[in-house]
Amino acid sequence: MLPDPDKLSINAALQDFYRARSRATLEEIMANLTGRSVQLLSYDDVRAKLKATGSSSRGVREIPLDAIVGSVGRYTDFTRHFLPRHTTDAHRWAGVQLAATGLVGLPPIDVYQIGDAYFVLDGNHRVSVARQLGATHIEANVTEVHTKVPLTPDVRPDDLIIKARYADFLERTKLDETRPGLDLNVTAPGQYRVLDQQIEGQRDYMARQQGRDVSLKEAAAQWYDQVYLPVIEVIRAQGILHDFPGRTETDLYVWLSQHREALQQELGWQVRPEAALSNLASQFSSRPKRVMARVGGQLWEAVVPDPLESGPAPGQWRRETVEPRRDERLFNHILVALDGDAGGWLALEYALTVAQREEGRIFGLHVTATDALRETPQTEALQAEFRRRCEEAGVPAEFALETGPVARKICERAWWADLVTVSLTHPPAAQIMARLGSGFRTLIHRCARPVLAAPTFAGAAISPDNPSRKLDQAMLAYDGSPKAQEALFVAAYLAGRWRIPLVVLSVTEKNEVMPETLAQAQAYLESRNVPATFISESGPVVETILQTAAAQHANLMIMGGYGLNPMLEVVLGSSVDQILRQTSQPLLICR
Template identity: 40%
Template structure:
């Protein structure tokens, strides 16, 4: 009767028993977790990738943890090269005995594809070496070229995805046209490559229609990659969105965000910059614990706290989110104009057009219908048609959007997508738009994510002289930043006013003057006055002939402001000029 102990000794038998037992435990764990521990069959990978060209690379040390598959024996060992079949026992014991006696074994034979290796000959030698804790093994390596990147973490479930990627590259030739594309074109789902192809075909059609010329398929692929895909990928990288969605690829996020951008463009009536869509997608759907907690806290707060009492974004959030993120020269490129259809509102539109011309911006008309009944929406469409006609007459770019819902909620929500909101704040259909905790205008001015231009709608002013009411608060410093821009880009006169009579007030005013003049802005006039702030500001507007007032937003918390009012409210009631409220 055959006795293995007589041939191999006690130690190899114990080694094999331990390896086989460990393989059984891994198989049980794999069944419980649903994660495969199988080797990748080289034959299946070759079929998926269409591998043909081979090059002999000689003998070289190979990391054992990068050997992930087998040619012909993938059922005899698992992914850790533990023996799973008893018929391998005798050969395994023989190799282990030679290892223990210090016998030099010949190099194994491997195929290399990308960063992964597949065993042609030497399965038992690799199994024993891994069981002994070796990190490398000498191998004769034959490299097999693949159009699709293959990594050492490849799983059996990935073969369909690799086959889809290969088909995509064969149709687009992106790996040849844009060699760096392999770094960002990985997708998690096989079917998503067909969606990418659809994107390219649609892009080709619209580009040919817009440019009135026919593109070759290769030109369309490159144009899509350079002008659609990569700008969004760059936005993903700049905002570090892969950290928000662990286990996903840049290609995955591209598909998610491009669909999110389409949804937003339909809602807002305009296309979005890649960075805008990427940041909003992360804000809404990020899986980072902090962002999840922020969304949960916001939801709970919305249930407990009336919307009018929300404090709104912190000072400077608008500049950080839109101006600095977009790296542009103009501040007010996207200008939201709220439309009610009132006659004074059309005068406010003409004032907004002056902003648009000077800032090379686009007016984004918005009418909010309070119900979706046909009469209400028909009136909204009529107002938007009038808006479009007037913008064409004023020769400014425009888009128009009709929304149904709460007026202040819709305006506040849209404020994240624009650089300034123009509101004819005086009256709405002959009466103040009052609510229990203040007017709609007050709530919007407190909570909007961007500056507000409040226009009386009584006349259109040329905007030749801007007055800044400056008190040194964070919101007033944002208004100082805007004033510097207006002086430099609009070539207008400027005055900075501080209301106070102390030395500290004078020094504060001097610092503001120095900030504007040392930053390349035009010289500004200095006014230090004392008295009731609202009265002083209105009198100074009249004395200087200024036709644009800049102020920081409401200084009190919403509840205190609702109970006590503010200097800004008094100014708004008496203003004959536009008031730019910064935050």
């Protein structure tokens, strides 16, 4: 007697079911090991948490099977990949498979759509069978459900808690109404609490400013426009989101807000979002390049003494801090090192001049050798005098105390400023061992920002009438090196922004072939519509630079920093060192 073909077919379908059931068991075991849920989502739970507001029919169409993430009533009967979890479904499942592979086929399933995700109302077994047969799409009668927060097919049960918080946040702030199309999705719990606190702070500020009650809806809209979006633009400009894969812009905004607040508490002064963001990425990015830089930096710090460190690469400050900015000012935050002597006050006067031109802020820094010297009458008097001078000049200012090696502490704080202004009381000496121990050389090598050196010389005055203090006649010493190119960038900015005369000097030693450096500088300045006087000289470099500066009545010299590695410069000396020893005018050293 021949076997019944129908019986053979049902047996084959049952075998397929049990294979699918075995895969479901393995999937659940792996879920327990990895902590990643394979549960389907409950439609009713999702609908309630995301605050559904209505629905509309979308008709019959093909939908991707991978986008089906839940079910209305049978979300416990299948895994996330619609593998059967119970053997009691065996014959029903097998029957659906026979129908699916037969001549008649199966009718469309019924689904609810929320965002890009789907939930099965009727047809769970059809979805399970279709997936096991290798299908990628299935015909479905779709009803779209409208919610404040859309879903994506990769949503997990734990994500629903965050999605629910997002829906609550939008319900309170009405930002989805006032700013349609916004995306404030996050991937970590607790983020919306931070946003709530910021919006409440914005609300209080607006109420004080306007003398009236301000609605949460109004405050949230202004917070989004004036607080949130400007920071997001910085994040986008720096491309930092690539350092944190799998995270969102709002995640990074919240972390940046918290990191910036912690930095400001630690430093005692304001930190720009750009600087805080760069620091956040350098400390916490998971990108291999960043990780290696952190490890390498720590090793280098441990084995290389300060005087032999070469510091950041040329142009790093411009790439990481200046270029991503939204404003046009170069020197918003100016750090000035104060020691209570006349040279420190002269450095402050130059810093105030820059701050007035830039509408910037002064950060005063006093470094003591021991903690005991932090709380002394002299330190209190220095701080009071600093604040008095800044207030008299109409420049906002903040003051901080540090303990430790002076050059190192200035360099550490320089990361949060745009310009460092210091007194040139002790320039690098001519002797090799003295150069090795020079704190000023260490500062120039390691400092991540341009350094404005204020020479202390006989007759130097600190009154506003002193022509030298005005910084209104600039001369750039240019040799085409990478650091000189950074100096050219700064010189072009100062001449254009401050509208001051600029002289560009190129010097070659005698009998050397004249390079095309001056032509390069001229082309660069012309492309930026910055007028300048160009001078080419041949002779001793240091002497020629100083003589030309005097002849041109320059009261601000600009040049690149050290060109050789620190060890060679200690042995051979440097033109920068010689100019620092001899100049009577402020010298802006760029890197």
